[in-house]
Amino acid sequence: MFLLRIALKNTFRKARRSLLTAVSVFVGVFMMLLGLSFVDALDSSVIRGQIRSDTGHFRIMSKGYLEAEEENEQGPLVEGWEKVKAPLGETSGVQLHPRLSFPAELSNGTDGLHARAVGIEPETYLAAFELPVIRSAPVPPEQTPVWVGAGLAEALKLEPGSSATLLARTRFGAYTAEEFVVAGIIRSSNAAVDTSTFFLPLKKAQQLMDAQDAVSEVVGLLPRDAMAMDLQARHAALLGGQGLVMQTWKERAAPVLGVNQSKRQSLDALVLVIMLVAASSIANTLVMSAFERLREIGTYRALGLQTERVAAMLMVEAAVIGLMGALGGSLLGCAVIQGMSKGVDISQMAASSNFSVSMSTMLYVDLSFSRVASAFATGLIVAALAALYPAIKFSRLSPMEAMKR
Known part of the structure; x- marks a missing residue:
């Protein structure tokens, strides 16, 4: 003291x-x-x-897709994506979501911006990947809906119910265009999604890309983050034999x-x-x-x-x-x-x-x-x-x- x-x-x-x-x-x-x-x-x-709002816990794609993606090209597609269901279906709680991603230009009729188009199954995908629709409008059955990230919609002054035109190249290099109606504006709390991504129905994306039933990748969600690495270790050889690779969230975020x-x-x-x-x-x-x-x-x-x-x-x-x-x-x-x-x-x-x-x-x-x-x-x-x-x-x-x- x-x-x-x-x-x-x-x-x-x-x-x-x-x-x-x-x-x-x-x-x-x-x-x-x-x-x-x-x-x-x-x-x-x-x-x-x-x-939670982009690639899930893992994604499965064809070999060479990652290199093409880095160059902002479409890359090789996964033909008959259902073939990955059987081996992965044994894992409890796994959710598989096919999607077709490709570079495109979205236009409001006057101005256009380069963006990432993603063909999805909207009934399940938007909810699974926490992509909330903050504003929406009904779309007539004869028209095709599109969901646009909030930042991209603001830049193009798009509102629910307005028309938007997609310009892109098919998997074989031909140019294609399609008019859509904005069904909703998405604010996902993900900068990349909100500012440069829009979503359309998978079937319409496959039609535009001349892709038949092929997809760019199959993304998956799991009950726990750590399960992705174990899943990759168990199925890498099997997927490799089919010309496919699996990328986990850890590799993606590295x-x-x-x-x-x-x-x-x-x-x-x-x-x-x-x-x-x-x-x-x-x-x-x-x-x-x-x-x-x-x-x-x-x-x-x-x-x-x-x-x-x-x-x-x-x-x-x-x-x-x-x-x-x-x-x-x-x-x-x-x-x-x-x-x-x-x-x-x-x-x-x-x-x-x-x-x-x-x-x-x-x-x-x-x-x-x-x-x-x-x-x-x-x-x-x-x-x-x-x-x-x-x-x-x-x-x-x-x-x-x-x-x-």
């Missing part, structure tokens, strides 16, 4: 200097807690966007998650620099404080205070400074994260920057106890390490030497 009382007295003897020193720890802990939590939220947003990992590493480097500044500041503060109190330290030593007790006194002073900064940074970080736990809508930013990454535009930042504890402990450890040099240096002063200075 004696050491703690003396340490507190010395810390707040120069309260302004101590608080300014604690600020560097505060900033480092706050940025570590909030920044890494935000990057984790980006990861979750990418995974959620991929699975490039974007890799970018997020780079952001995490950059953030770690920034926090490290801030913590080094904090450590330097704490060490400098303790050295200045000790020099100002050399006679006092010498008196303690003359009265019999052991070397390790003097070192402990300086370490406690550093711990108090580190505790103030770490506690303040943790509390503010927790408050900000808690405020974002209900979701941060980045749809406007996604629309203005023309997002092409398939990710949810709602970011949910979770408050993780382990992350809070890690950030808090980091602040204390930095303070303790920074105090080692001045604690060792001044604790070794003899009473006579300290009194002379």
Whole structure:
């Protein structure tokens, strides 16, 4: 208690200097807690966007399709997609959805935009992939409906009930065009879907593409995310024998998650620099404080205070400074994260920057106890390490030497 009382007295003897020193720890802990939590939220947003409103837990396609897709071409199709039902049907809870995707231009009669057309079975697909229709209009039986992403519809000034024209090339290279009626506007909370995708009935898409019963891919949903990797391992050989490949959500999201990992590493480097500044500041503060109190330290030593007790006194002073900064940074970080736990809508930013990454535009930042504890402990450890040099240096002063200075 004696050491703690003396340490507190010395810390707040120069309260302004101590608080300014604690600020560097505060900033480092706050940025570590909030920044890494935000990057984790980006990861979750990418995974959620991929699975829930785009490619599902896995997708099955012909070999060579991925390469063509990267070049924004239609690529080889899956002929007779029902043949994948038998092997995958053994998995409990699996849902299979065929679709035919191709690049196209959607026009309102005056202006046109390049977009991604997706032929689907709307009765099941829209609900399964969480693609809510926010506005709709009845379509006469003799006309073909189309569902347009909200961002794309806004850019083309399309409303439910208005006409839209599709321009595309068939699988054999011939040009084709078809007029549709907008049956609904979709807002999916997925930037890529909302800004550049529209949906039409699968049968009509196959007719336009001269695809007969072929599809681009078969996408699947599973009860649990981790099941996709197990499913791929069990059926890779069988699908490969049929000229097919399976891509899981993890593989699909890997490039974007890799970018997020780079952001995490950059953030770690920034926090490290801030913590080094904090450590330097704490060490400098303790050295200045000790020099100002050399006679006092010498008196303690003359009265019999052991070397390790003097070192402990300086370490406690550093711990108090580190505790103030770490506690303040943790509390503010927790408050900000808690405020974002209900979701941060980045749809406007996604629309203005023309997002092409398939990710949810709602970011949910979770408050993780382990992350809070890690950030808090980091602040204390930095303070303790920074105090080692001045604690060792001044604790070794003899009473006579300290009194002379």
